[in-house]
Amino acid sequence: MKITIxxxxxxxxxxxxxxxxxxxxxVEILNSTEKDINVLxxxxxxxxxxVLIRERTEITAELLNKLPNLKLISQTGKISNxxxxxxxxxxKVAVAEGVGSPIAPAELAWALLMxxxxxxxxxxxxxxxxxxxxxxxxxxxxxxxxxxxYGKIGQxxxxxxxxxxxxxxxxxxxxxxxxxxxxxxEAANSKDFFFKNADIITLHxxxxxxxxxxxxxxxxxxxxxxxxxxxxxxxxxxxxxxxxNTLKKRKNIYAGIxxxxxxxxxxxQFELLKMPNVICTPHLGYVEKEGxxxxxxxxxxxxxxxxxGNPTNIANAEILDKP
Numbered sequence: 001m002k003i004t005i006x007x008x009x010x011x012x013x014x015x016x017x018x019x020x021x022x023x024x025x026x027v028e029i030l031n032s033t034e035k036d037i038n039v040l041x042x043x044x045x046x047x048x049x050x051v052l053i054r055e056r057t058e059i060t061a062e063l064l065n066k067l068p069n070l071k072l073i074s075q076t077g078k079i080s081n082x083x084x085x086x087x088x089x090x091x092k093v094a095v096a097e098g099v100g101s102p103i104a105p106a107e108l109a110w111a112l113l114m115x116x117x118x119x120x121x122x123x124x125x126x127x128x129x130x131x132x133x134x135x136x137x138x139x140x141x142x143x144x145x146x147x148x149x150y151g152k153i154g155q156x157x158x159x160x161x162x163x164x165x166x167x168x169x170x171x172x173x174x175x176x177x178x179x180x181x182x183x184x185x186e187a188a189n190s191k192d193f194f195f196k197n198a199d200i201i202t203l204h205x206x207x208x209x210x211x212x213x214x215x216x217x218x219x220x221x222x223x224x225x226x227x228x229x230x231x232x233x234x235x236x237x238x239x240x241x242x243x244x245n246t247l248k249k250r251k252n253i254y255a256g257i258x259x260x261x262x263x264x265x266x267x268x269q270f271e272l273l274k275m276p277n278v279i280c281t282p283h284l285g286y287v288e289k290e291g292x293x294x295x296x297x298x299x300x301x302x303x304x305x306x307x308x309g310n311p312t313n314i315a316n317a318e319i320l321d322k323p
Contacts, residue, residue, distance in 0.1 A: 001307060004047040005029045007056035009264060010287075018297035021304055033057060033264060041066035048072070049306065051299055054286060055080050056263070061087035072096060072311075074302045076295040077286070079315055081207055089316040096302035097313045098295055102152035104288035108258065108281070109153065109202060109232040110160045114140065116228050116256035116279045117200065138226070141165040146188070146198025148215075149233070150176035154204040158185055169198050172205070195219045200228040207234040217242040225252050232258040232285045247275055254278070258285055 003022065005013055008029050013019060028047075033056060034040040041063060044050065049072045052059070059073065064087050074096045079085060088095050115121055118137035126134030145161040146169045147154045158168045158180070170180035170187050171194035177187035188194035195201065201223070205211045215238040223229070231238065240261075247255060257272060258281045265282070272278050286295070298313075305312040311320060 001026065001048045002046050003027045003049045003051065003303060004044055005051040005053070007031075007033050007053045009033075012292065013053075013296060016293055016296055018293055018300055021297070021300040025307075037063055037066070045069065049074065049303055051303065052076060052083070054295075055082035057082070059083040059088065061090070064088065064091040064093060067091075067093075072303070072306050074098070074299045074306075076299045085316055089319055092319050094306070094311060094317075094319055095315045096299070096306065096311070097315050098298045098302070101291055101294055102156055104291040105232060105285040106153045106156035106160070108285045108288075109157060109204070109230060112232055112256040112258055112279065112281060113145075113200060113202060113228070113230045116230060116254050119254075121279050122276065140200070143167070143199040144169050144197060146171065146194050146201040147180075147204060148172055148194070148201065149204035149206075150180050151204060151206075153233075155179075155183070157202060157204065158183065166200075169194060191219065192222065195222045196224065198227065199224060200230065202230040203233045203237055205233055205237055207236055212236055213239040215239060215242065217246060220246040220253075221250075223253055226254070228254045228256065230256040232256075235259040235261045244271060247272075247278060251277060257281070258283055 003025055005027065008031050011031050013029055030043070034043065044067055046069060047067065048069055050070060051074045054077050059082065061084055064070065070093050072094045073083070073088065075083070076098045077100045079095065079097055083095065085095060117140055119135040120137070123133070123135045140161070141164060144167045147157050148171045150170050150172050158170070161168050168185040170177055170185055171191060180187050203215065205214070213236065217239055220229070220242055243255065247253065254277045256279045260283070263283055272280050302312050314320060
């Protein structure tokens with residue numbers, strides 16, 4: 001029974017302790033992303049079990065049509081918009097959900113925020129070029145950090161902000177805003193107020209049909225002078241081209257970005273990389289050793305349970321009873 005693990009850019013999976021769970025199994029690990037659906041389908045033609053690394057490859061009905069031998073998809077983390085669950089059900093492909101954790105994404109978002117505010121990467125780059133103290137950053141203390149999305153990650157960000165002496169302003173659903181107030185933080189009374197009054201805005205929303213493009217060009221245009229936008233959630237939360245165009249027009253705002261519409265990015269001429277007011281990281285939010293052990297252990301446990309006739313955490317369990 002062939003098991004294929006997709007998109008292991010760093011060839012890191014086989015070095016994990018939990019990889020021992022797949023000992024003696026027929027496992028192939030692919031280290032690059034294939035965007036051509038026909039080439040990908042040909043590569044996976046003998047695959048029975050597919051292990052996905054988060055959302056790096058899109059699973060569509062078109063792809064599933066070309067994979068008649070596929071029986072199980074084991075997801076690291078939760079199912080999101082990258083996977084068409086209805087199409088999987090129609091093709092009698094079971095989908096096993098994994099587990100998530102807010103710890104690594106929250107820490108990465110905060111690190112990105114701090115680096116953007118203090119302009120640390122720019123200063124390091126200047127020093128590498130033989131220059132001394134090329135930037136003057138700013139502190140977090142006393143500023144208003146706007147958190148859009150007050151789930152597990154957003155709540156951690158609020159506590160980090162509190163520890164650094166910043167004010168917290170939360171925007172999101174009514175439930176999120178009420179929870180923020182219960183926790184002692186301020187909730188914005190409108191999206192307009194949120195964008196106009198936050199010194200630093202960080203996004204922590206799930207991507208779905210309701211949040212797609214929810215941050216508009218007019219929202220970004222209303223940000224304060226020297227404001228910072230951090231996005232370590234999903235690129236598609238921002239209206240297409242809105243961030244790039246805003247950064248081109250306004251040199252007095254800054255951005256810290258960890259997510260992109262098309263990944264991976266190997267182009268050193270990618271526009272955001274060339275902007276002095278932008279810091280880019282290569283989608284490191286969940287790329288962290290302890291997190292990987294957590295995500296992959298559950299994914300591999302689901303694989304082995306399926307092989308042993310005891311499927312677990314199946315999101316479309318109705319197909320298990322079908323011939």
